[in-house]
Amino acid sequence: MKNKNNVLLPKNRRVLAKTGENIRLARLRRKLSTQQISERAGISRATLWNIERGKESVSIGAYFQVLLVLGLEKDFLKIASDDILGQKLQDLNLIRKKRAPSQ
Numbered sequence: 886m887k888n889k890n891n892v893l894l895p896k897n898r899r900v901l902a903k904t905g906e907n908i909r910l911a912r913l914r915r916k917l918s919t920q921q922i923s924e925r926a927g928i929s930r931a932t933l934w935n936i937e938r939g940k941e942s943v944s945i946g947a948y949f950q951v952l953l954v955l956g957l958e959k960d961f962l963k964i965a966s967d968d969i970l971g972q973k974l975q976d977l978n979l980i981r982k983k984r985a986p987s988q
Contacts (some may be wrong), residue, residue, distance in 0.1 A: 893941055905939030908948075911955050912937075926950040 893901070923933045928947050935943045936951055952958050953981055965971075 894898035898939070898941070899925070901941055903939070904948075905937045908951060909937040911957060915955065919956075922951060922954055925954040 912919075914921060919930050919933050923930045926933070926947070932947055933951065936948055943978060949958065949961055952961060
């Protein structure tokens with residue numbers, strides 16, 4: 886399978902960059918080296934470097950492993966948890982016309 890280039894808009898790149906920066910700051914607050922985190926997460930130092938820079942080519946599993954090592958895995962549960970638009974769309978579809986069962 887060919888590697889597919891992910892194309893992100895600048896705004897979305899900034900979100901990933903901020904996420905990487907937050908991960909880097911969490912590592913530094915804990916006084917952990919890149920070597921320690923990468924070994925514990927089972928990833929290379931280059932992958933950790935890419936995570937801390939918010940590169941879109943890194944798998945979501947690698948991001949999760951780093952959060953797990955930092956003790957921040959519960960932050961993963963916050964992703965899409967407040968889906969207000971999705972909840973409104975779901976509520977709109979709850980009222981349906983009743984039809985006779987198909988035979």
